Amino acid sequence: MQALHLWRLAVLAGVRRETPDLSARQMAVLLNVYLTPPPHTVRGLATLLNVSKPAITRALDRLSELELVRRKADESDRRNVLIQRTIKGSVFLRDWGGIVSGVAQDIAA
Amino acid sequence: MQALHLWRLAVLAGVRRETPDLSARQMAVLLNVYLTPPPHTVRGLATLLNVSKPAITRALDRLSELELVRRKADESDRRNVLIQRTIKGSVFLRDWGGIVSGVAQDIAA
DNA sequence: CGTAAAAATTACGTAACCGAAACGACATGG
């Protein structure tokens, strides 16, 4: 029950702020790139999220445009594209984590 | 930091399940209708979420179609539309709360 | 070699969504 209140306040904060408005899929991609060990490929993310590859490609287009992630060719197998982290992405997620944990504190108190 | 891992797992669970795929705004509307005291109006939700009224109308179209909320005319002022809860909505949010708190438990352990 | 397989992307038609503005129903104060 408190979990729902946590979710409410955090989602509310996310919707309200003007800053980049990411879809659930884009957010899932971003979080997985930053919080799970590399390498990250399109195919891997597609199967992990249970969505099609083009959906991942489009999410990466958007995230790259925002400079939250970066694409890099895999030199050992040039068919692959490796997704890498960026400074902006790190900052964005740190901020977001701060919001969520701040909300959690408020609820606990 | 754990907050981000919590968020990652919960978003991942949300994206993976085939069932109704709600946008952040729709989710925000749904959560506020269920977790804050009534009455809930379009204008009230619009200002709370800091989005336009049509955006709320469309979110309610979608949520009504899924039978997660219900619109009801305000008899005392027929310009108003009151948003009410439904059984399906309660079940949906209870399930979601279960997922989030389950993830939280896993992280704590 | 050369054919098959795999990776990501692009193409394409469809559906959902957005904000601004126009609209219709209703309320309220003069």
Next chain:
DNA sequence: CCATGTCGTTTCGGTTACGTAATTTTTACG
């Protein structure tokens, strides 16, 4: 009553995202 304001919805033009299917580039293997 009627003029003005309020509330929710609809309309409009444009953007974005989706899934399926075709394309491109690269690798693997027979």
